[in-house]
Amino acid sequence: MITLSYALLGLLAVQPFSGYDLARLMKKPVGLFWQARHSQIYPELARLEAGGFVTHETIAQEDRPDKKIYKISESGLSVLRRWVSGPVEPAPMRDELILKAFCLWLADPAQAIALFQAEEQRHREQLDQYESNLAEGAAEIDPAVELAGSPQFGSHLILNWGIRYEREYADWCRWVVEQLEQTAGRREIQG
Amino acid sequence: MITLSYALLGLLAVQPFSGYDLARLMKKPVGLFWQARHSQIYPELARLEAGGFVTHETIAQEDRPDKKIYKISESGLSVLRRWVSGPVEPAPMRDELILKAFCLWLADPAQAIALFQAEEQRHREQLDQYESNLAEGAAEIDPAVELAGSPQFGSHLILNWGIRYEREYADWCRWVVEQLEQTAGRREIQG
DNA sequence: ATGTGCATGTAACTTGTTACATGATTCA
DNA sequence: TGAATCATGTAACAAGTTACATGCACAT
Numbered sequence: 001m002i003t004l005s006y007a008l009l010g011l012l013a014v015q016p017f018s019g020y021d022l023a024r025l026m027k028k029p030v031g032l033f034w035q036a037r038h039s040q041i042y043p044e045l046a047r048l049e050a051g052g053f054v055t056h057e058t059i060a061q062e063d064r065p066d067k068k069i070y071k072i073s074e075s076g077l078s079v080l081r082r083w084v085s086g087p088v089e090p091a092p093m094r095d096e097l098i099l100k101a102f103c104l105w106l107a108d109p110a111q112a113i114a115l116f117q118a119e120e121q122r123h124r125e126q127l128d129q130y131e132s133n134l135a136e137g138a139a140e141i142d143p144a145v146e147l148a149g150s151p152q153f154g155s156h157l158i159l160n161w162g163i164r165y166e167r168e169y170a171d172w173c174r175w176v177v178e179q180l181e182q183t184a185g186r187r188e189i190q191g
Numbered sequence: 192m193i194t195l196s197y198a199l200l201g202l203l204a205v206q207p208f209s210g211y212d213l214a215r216l217m218k219k220p221v222g223l224f225w226q227a228r229h230s231q232i233y234p235e236l237a238r239l240e241a242g243g244f245v246t247h248e249t250i251a252q253e254d255r256p257d258k259k260i261y262k263i264s265e266s267g268l269s270v271l272r273r274w275v276s277g278p279v280e281p282a283p284m285r286d287e288l289i290l291k292a293f294c295l296w297l298a299d300p301a302q303a304i305a306l307f308q309a310e311e312q313r314h315r316e317q318l319d320q321y322e323s324n325l326a327e328g329a330a331e332i333d334p335a336v337e338l339a340g341s342p343q344f345g346s347h348l349i350l351n352w353g354i355r356y357e358r359e360y361a362d363w364c365r366w367v368v369e370q371l372e373q374t375a376g377r378r379e380i381q382g
Numbered sequence: 383a384t385g386t387g388c389a390t391g392t393a394a395c396t397t398g399t400t401a402c403a404t405g406a407t408t409c410a
Numbered sequence: 411t412g413a414a415t416c417a418t419g420t421a422a423c424a425a426g427t428t429a430c431a432t433g434c435a436c437a438t
Contacts, residue, residue, distance in 0.1 A: 039426090043392085066390090103201040104275065115276055146377075154292060230421095
């Protein structure tokens, strides 16, 4: 079982989906923290089925290709539940912009400012996106259903994470720009 | 050129290092945002040398294995400078804990609370580490040298990032625990 | 004509990890 | 006696990306 296995089981725990559906979901809500292409999803679904964690039913369609609807099994739900509360080994970050920041003493200040301003904007746009997603989700919550026991709880938690992350990232980009501008300013006064 | 190539050039732009030194540096300060093992570093140094971006000099040592000291070339510095201010393509995140949060509606609340409390503590410890690293770095800054033009500038920027990231992550873990406790509390009152 | 959505798969490739391989010195 | 540090490399493997492959319906 790789992490993707659990991502797929986590989606199938909500409701049955086709591989195509899962590929779409791995882009939009899950893509925030885990990604996979269809070329990785289809073989992985076959492996999950071979392991007895999912089953599929083929649906014949007119005017469209037939599709396979995958459903999580008891065994699949069991391993998913065991994994979800289990320990995580610290997975280190990989971020090329931070690496560039580390090398920023070598850069032309004007070009560096442009880069970090552009990145700030990108993260502010993503932030706006997550905030409206959260507002949409909040509007759909049924007060009769206990939030922590419904799939909406997960969406709620990860959108909060996304908002915190993007805001902090954008603020840091802004702060980097300020550090660069201070230096550029001092240089103008002195030179 | 892969991202690791620039990470190595970025370190060699500060001063010459051996492969062993670089492997150590890829753990400690660079590991915050990019990692590589020696098994990836040694072949990559050979490729960088074949491309003319670095050169090496073999140093014979007594009582220790001989070592190769790598130095960045003009060509290496040139590609590094071009890369550092160049555009970054958005590299999506991969974080297993966020995936677990997404599936947390399936978890036993008590176990989930334990997991997120443990993760909060881990990130608080990392935060403390970065804060003392920043304090050490600040003490070593020479006011006569312009910060933005010295390698210390990069360390300064990335430690600020690390501090922001770990603090936000720890706060989010705490917030998740609160969400879970609220539900657990309601359940006790009602049941 | 061109692109997008639906729908599923395979093959080749890249990146990065784990394990294999060696060997002296120093510290607990 | 065992682990850590110094020092460099290779081989096998796992995970994930890009490209290849097909084909109809519908919109611009």
